[in-house]
Amino acid sequence: MLGIVLLTTLNPLPLEAYYVQYKEQFYRLYHLHYIQNPDDTMENIYWLEQAIKADFANPLFAMALIENETQWEKYRYLFMMHAHLKLIEQYLYLGNKWNKRNAYFYNAPWKEQNLESLETAETCYRTALYYWQAARDWAEKAQDRRFRFINLPRVQFWEDEAGRVEDGRLDYEKIITRELSLLQQVREKFQAMDENTY
Structure with a gap:
């Protein structure tokens, strides 16, 4: 009981601010969410884009053990590649939230909203293609x-x-192109709908 009283009466020490300025710091703010809500995905996109724009921290604070200039150079290339791949994943998650996989006849009353949704999904996929x-x-x-x-x-x-990017086992262009093709097929079905569809 005395411990609780002491804890509540003592003034806590002020916390120091943590200024985020380096790639590695921004990257550490990126995290996967249990449920991929669009806001969570956009938050991750923001942190990753900041990481790409920022400077690298001193090699002492790198995410790998750096002992010479050659390792430092390779580390920087790998970091940038990985950050871009994570951005692609996030844009694919985001596009998937707006992508309609089928154009059901009973969605005809909301044809325009569905077409807008497909437009948003396409923008996300094309952005992912840019990062690829x-x-x-x-x-x-x-x-x-x-x-x-x-x-x-x-x-x-x-x-x-x-290594997987180099030998073609990891090919986001193929995945994104397939998604864009399927999206176009669904768009054409929605565009073909008229007042007699439903």
Whole structure:
């Protein structure tokens, strides 16, 4: 009881502000949500885009152990590739929230709203496609021959991603192109609807 009284009467120490300014700090603010609400996804997109624009922290504070300039260069390429891949995932999540997979006849009264929703989904998918080109460029730099025997164990997953991008096992262009094609088919079905559809 005395402990509770002491805790409530003592003034807590003021907390120091945490100024976020480096890529690694912004990246740490990105996190997966249990339920991917559009607001949560847009929050992640914001943090990842800030991470891409910011400067790198000192190599002492990198997310991998950096011991020389070559490791530092490879780390930067891998980081940028990974951040772009995460942006692609987030834009795909966001586009999926507005993508209509089918144009059911009973949705005809809301034809215009459905077409607007498809337009939003298409914008998300096209933005993801833009980031895919950048991710491929960064992956190509990270897979340069100079880095062949440079291993960064703490970010091994990033290295695996770069390898999958290089050999084509990870191809977001194929996935996004398929989504855009299916979206166009659904759009055409909605556009074909008239007052006799429902």
